[in-house]
Amino acid sequence: MNTSTAFRTDRYELTMLEAAITHGTADTPCMFEAFGRRLPGARRYGVVAGIGRLLERIRDFRFADAELTWLAENDVVNASAIDWLANYRFSGDVWGYADGEAYFPESPLLVVESSFGEGVLLETLILSILNYDSAVATAATRMVTAAAGRPLAEMGSRRANEDAAIAASRAAYIAGFSATSNLEAGRTWGIPTMGTAAHSFTLLHENEEEAFRAQVATAGPGTTLLVDTYDIAAGVETAIRVAGTELGAIRLDSGDLPTLVVDVRNQLDLLGAHNTKITVTSDLDEYAIATLRTAPVDSYGVGTSLVTGSGSPAAGLVYKLVARQDGNGDWVSVAKASAGKRSVGGRKYATRVRDENGLARQEKVYVGLGPEEANSIPASERPLLERLITAGEIDERHLGASGTSRAREHHAMVRAELPADAYRLGRGDPALPTTFA
Amino acid sequence: MNTSTAFRTDRYELTMLEAAITHGTADTPCMFEAFGRRLPGARRYGVVAGIGRLLERIRDFRFADAELTWLAENDVVNASAIDWLANYRFSGDVWGYADGEAYFPESPLLVVESSFGEGVLLETLILSILNYDSAVATAATRMVTAAAGRPLAEMGSRRANEDAAIAASRAAYIAGFSATSNLEAGRTWGIPTMGTAAHSFTLLHENEEEAFRAQVATAGPGTTLLVDTYDIAAGVETAIRVAGTELGAIRLDSGDLPTLVVDVRNQLDLLGAHNTKITVTSDLDEYAIATLRTAPVDSYGVGTSLVTGSGSPAAGLVYKLVARQDGNGDWVSVAKASAGKRSVGGRKYATRVRDENGLARQEKVYVGLGPEEANSIPASERPLLERLITAGEIDERHLGASGTSRAREHHAMVRAELPADAYRLGRGDPALPTTFA
Numbered sequence: 001m002n003t004s005t006a007f008r009t010d011r012y013e014l015t016m017l018e019a020a021i022t023h024g025t026a027d028t029p030c031m032f033e034a035f036g037r038r039l040p041g042a043r044r045y046g047v048v049a050g051i052g053r054l055l056e057r058i059r060d061f062r063f064a065d066a067e068l069t070w071l072a073e074n075d076v077v078n079a080s081a082i083d084w085l086a087n088y089r090f091s092g093d094v095w096g097y098a099d100g101e102a103y104f105p106e107s108p109l110l111v112v113e114s115s116f117g118e119g120v121l122l123e124t125l126i127l128s129i130l131n132y133d134s135a136v137a138t139a140a141t142r143m144v145t146a147a148a149g150r151p152l153a154e155m156g157s158r159r160a161n162e163d164a165a166i167a168a169s170r171a172a173y174i175a176g177f178s179a180t181s182n183l184e185a186g187r188t189w190g191i192p193t194m195g196t197a198a199h200s201f202t203l204l205h206e207n208e209e210e211a212f213r214a215q216v217a218t219a220g221p222g223t224t225l226l227v228d229t230y231d232i233a234a235g236v237e238t239a240i241r242v243a244g245t246e247l248g249a250i251r252l253d254s255g256d257l258p259t260l261v262v263d264v265r266n267q268l269d270l271l272g273a274h275n276t277k278i279t280v281t282s283d284l285d286e287y288a289i290a291t292l293r294t295a296p297v298d299s300y301g302v303g304t305s306l307v308t309g310s311g312s313p314a315a316g317l318v319y320k321l322v323a324r325q326d327g328n329g330d331w332v333s334v335a336k337a338s339a340g341k342r343s344v345g346g347r348k349y350a351t352r353v354r355d356e357n358g359l360a361r362q363e364k365v366y367v368g369l370g371p372e373e374a375n376s377i378p379a380s381e382r383p384l385l386e387r388l389i390t391a392g393e394i395d396e397r398h399l400g401a402s403g404t405s406r407a408r409e410h411h412a413m414v415r416a417e418l419p420a421d422a423y424r425l426g427r428g429d430p431a432l433p434t435t436f437a
Numbered sequence: 438m439n440t441s442t443a444f445r446t447d448r449y450e451l452t453m454l455e456a457a458i459t460h461g462t463a464d465t466p467c468m469f470e471a472f473g474r475r476l477p478g479a480r481r482y483g484v485v486a487g488i489g490r491l492l493e494r495i496r497d498f499r500f501a502d503a504e505l506t507w508l509a510e511n512d513v514v515n516a517s518a519i520d521w522l523a524n525y526r527f528s529g530d531v532w533g534y535a536d537g538e539a540y541f542p543e544s545p546l547l548v549v550e551s552s553f554g555e556g557v558l559l560e561t562l563i564l565s566i567l568n569y570d571s572a573v574a575t576a577a578t579r580m581v582t583a584a585a586g587r588p589l590a591e592m593g594s595r596r597a598n599e600d601a602a603i604a605a606s607r608a609a610y611i612a613g614f615s616a617t618s619n620l621e622a623g624r625t626w627g628i629p630t631m632g633t634a635a636h637s638f639t640l641l642h643e644n645e646e647e648a649f650r651a652q653v654a655t656a657g658p659g660t661t662l663l664v665d666t667y668d669i670a671a672g673v674e675t676a677i678r679v680a681g682t683e684l685g686a687i688r689l690d691s692g693d694l695p696t697l698v699v700d701v702r703n704q705l706d707l708l709g710a711h712n713t714k715i716t717v718t719s720d721l722d723e724y725a726i727a728t729l730r731t732a733p734v735d736s737y738g739v740g741t742s743l744v745t746g747s748g749s750p751a752a753g754l755v756y757k758l759v760a761r762q763d764g765n766g767d768w769v770s771v772a773k774a775s776a777g778k779r780s781v782g783g784r785k786y787a788t789r790v791r792d793e794n795g796l797a798r799q800e801k802v803y804v805g806l807g808p809e810e811a812n813s814i815p816a817s818e819r820p821l822l823e824r825l826i827t828a829g830e831i832d833e834r835h836l837g838a839s840g841t842s843r844a845r846e847h848h849a850m851v852r853a854e855l856p857a858d859a860y861r862l863g864r865g866d867p868a869l870p871t872t873f874a
Contacts, residue, residue, distance in 0.1 A: 007620040010632050012632030015634065025651070131596050181447040193513070195449030200557055203772070218459045230773070320636070338690065
């Protein structure tokens, strides 16, 4: 597989392009928009993630000889379309919500302004990335709420596709997780990595004591020992005997955590290991984390539920044509009228309306307004659309490890601005109403 | 990102390796096993997928200079571990269930026989791939059952991570889907690709008729016209007027399908378009497909629910050390005793016991038996473990498009062998009991 991302695309994007080229409409100036009709899982707010990844993937969205040959040999599109694709490089404008921004139903998350051909080709890639990454970030921000200030580590790689796992780490980090188990996420996105040992390491040795001695000899007493391979009370006793009372932490990966954690804390304190922390990692989701709020847990490791969006593994975002220029160069709003899937046509701009205390009160969507005309917006409204691509030039601030770090800071600000209702874990209405202006 | 897959790994695999090297146990001969304690979503059987992908990813699991430098600079492991990793290439044996095989609780899906160091490093990669791909295949086989012989197309790329989407196409195809929308899945795995047009193509034009004319002019009357952008009855009438009564198909992507499809079939027949097929694509899962069993639908397109495992987005497989050699070279079975997460230690071999009619009756797991000694197994038992890697050499029959095609045929055979209970869509017990011998 080469580095081109152009084939991470549904075939129909190319057949539509072909028909539009034949019909002379491929160059029609258009506006596409990505948005969600509702929030995943009846949550109170969604979190955008994937923007930085998307921009890098759009940069690599080129049809090289390998792709063009395959399209020709497989009769996917005709020769004029293949010529068009050979020269393809996205040259339009893209505005969007930043990574880490909160969103609500009908928020115009991404606005793509380009020819029909250039914009339609990106549909699948845009949705793949934003749907998965935002699903993970939207689950992650709730776990951060439930953890109430205690650190969370992402360790779900084994429960997600091996490439998706790297994206999941990034989304979780943006939403407030502190670390990841995934090395590629550490290298690519600059996320702190963590991890010490699994049950297999204990089972490799004659007994738990030998395993702990081997680990402490290499990693030092500051390490985290996994104490639940056999009997937990015996495991804790052995851990402190081997590592001393300055053992960094013990990890629990099974059992009835709310009671177990109290027992283990008492045991550690009785052994004099007052500074030894307790980390728990057993099939946690936001509800299990919330249940542990009053328990003496120091940190959490979250896997399956995080990388699968805690019940909502795709954010349900769609990408629609919302406006096109007619023969006179005038913009025409367009929208389908399908049952249960209606859309609002037209160019959009969005702001978050805040009250005198700086608390968010409304998601305001201006229809027919572009970012260029947005200087008329009152100071109490925070503009939500950032410039991501200008005439094909990608804004590099969103990319790589620095873009990811910036997004994490942005999310912390955005979270702090939300009203108390946003932090409720139960299903319900969005925390802010979306109003059209 | 280079082509090495070595960083698609949890950090703790490397820290365990480091401690084992220091302690002199990294070369201990070991057996690891991947299995599920239960089936995802209380289904009747699971379907293995990802084996062919896994073997290709293991081939690329090498630590190049870029990886070694990063590990050193980030103090992940010490210099001896880095030396060890520089020379790493998996040199052990792997046996496993083939792609497309059915599985049950405790089925030994993958048996890895290698040194501790070589086997522990692969844990994350093995689980990432098998957990996602098998989740999709396990959902897909149920949709195939529900479709009762009508063809199914996979079109979920937009609702899955952009790389996971390619894996999902492969898993669905193995389980019996006929085609995919994803071009990369077509190229990489040889899956037939399909797709014609989205609502945006209709909205690009002044009206539906112009859009249909443009599409038919390029793709011919054998194409599929999407008729629900505005009014469906008017859309169908326009479609036949533009394309003629030999229009290939119309597609419905919204509405109350069981009644709608009957109306549209009647309308098409009244218009004389008896050969025009109806394909439906509106948020289908196995239950919605089953509801349409008596409706005049010709084919289905399935997206979100397929690529997210229809409620079970990860198969819940785990990877455990089950045996190791002691100082005398004798094999010792090992297993943890954690609450709710007990394992059966020891080397495993598995067969599917069939009755005189060739119907599967039992999943039989031999404990302490290796594939080499399996010639003593009765002819009524079908051996389930295939040789995948022998002393580091990958069996190429599982790879690429030909391996995928072979897996699809294998699954058709495996399905036909299952008892009627296996095809029930409701939650319940596994269709076969797992017995240990």
